[in-house]
Amino acid sequence: MLSTIDLRGRELGVRDLRHLLPRAEFDVAAAVETVRPICEDVRHRGAQALYDLGERFDGVRPTRLRVPAEVLEAALVQLDPQVRAALDEAIRRVRLVHEDQRRATTTTTVVPGGEVSERWVPVDRVGLYVPGGRAVYPSSVVMNVVPAQIAGVGSLAVASPPQRDNSGAFTGYPHPTVLAACALLGVDEVYAVGGAQAVAAFAFGFEDDSDASGVAVVCEPVSLVTGPGNIYVAAAKRYLKGVIGIDSEAGPTEIAILADDSAVPAHVSADLVSQAEHDPQAASVLVTDSVALADAVRADLEDRVAATKHSERVREALTGPQSGIVLVDDLDAGLAVVNAYAAEHLELQVVDAAAVSERVRNAGAVFVGPHSPVSLGDYVAGSNHVLPTGGCACHSSGLSVQSFLRGIHVVTYSQSALEEVAHHVVTLAQAEDLPAHGEAVQVRFEQG
Structure with a gap:
């Protein structure tokens, strides 16, 4: 099922490794030409364009662009108690980790009478994007909102696509679980807008006079847009960068697992499948010096993929050019591979994984040992799951409190x-x- 790239006996530099390693094709530049007219339509026609584009791309015309407070409250009231408990715990843990990321003002006395201070000031207003489509992502609400709140952002808004399968009070609005997560976090400015048009709506702002109260709804422009999405969301971020700040251009999700013969094959295959579950373009890569482990993982995948709910999607991802098994001579060679690959998520299932983690230079997040799977980080580890993809972890970080702060030097002589x-x-x-x-x-x- 997984193709094999055999690098044993070869001394390769970073350039060669990046050329040989599997990676999803993700042509944001081409997609920019697709989103350009969408963004310009929103710039010029505002709310009317957003209604039309929702109907065109999401298959449902939003009831209203801004989700009413009573709909948010209804979503929270009807939320499954177990899901609410899980979200509450996720919020608690993410807050714990991100509160330690706060930045303090520093003052340096350069000479007597000459000082330079650095103040950390939150962005005035942010737009937080929560994707829809193949899955429901209340966890992305948590990962975007919590660090923005801790940073002290004074005004924040969430956008998520309207769901055509919604019914009753939720017709024409985002998924009720996403709305409930917003309500849990006290976010009351939520828009039923998805895709590239959501990024444009945040960049330019809009006015919608369709509110039942007769009062126009005004969405003010934001300074920064964060959150993952599909290639068109990434392309809109690129097109509008400069009008707005962005966190990153997120591509297809990816996992790399560095494993030796101490790894449990079922653990490795389950983690590869869990990432492939996201999208047919998701990348699942195993790097190992153990042929026996590679064979055992490949055998386990046959049954596991056949049994999983999204089997067709998973199989397409695992058999695609972005996924595979990379055979290396030893741990040092494996580290060279994963540092060149710079995965969004890197698991270390090796002997003395904690020590090995100190040698990782490039990864969005590192998951150490057999009991730290990526899915833990997706939800309740306390870490953030909005991470750099496509090799960008060699120069960029995941979303954090720092993403919402600006350092301002204050010079006093x-x-x-x-x-x-x-x-x-x-x-x-x-x-x-x-x-x-x-x-x-x-x-x-x-x-x-």
């Missing part, structure tokens, strides 16, 4: 502190052929 360094400013200004820079300092010390 006295007259004597400026006078002491004035000649250096003048010298460097002249070296750069920007004499007025130096003159702006010299004028402060001219007599008369």
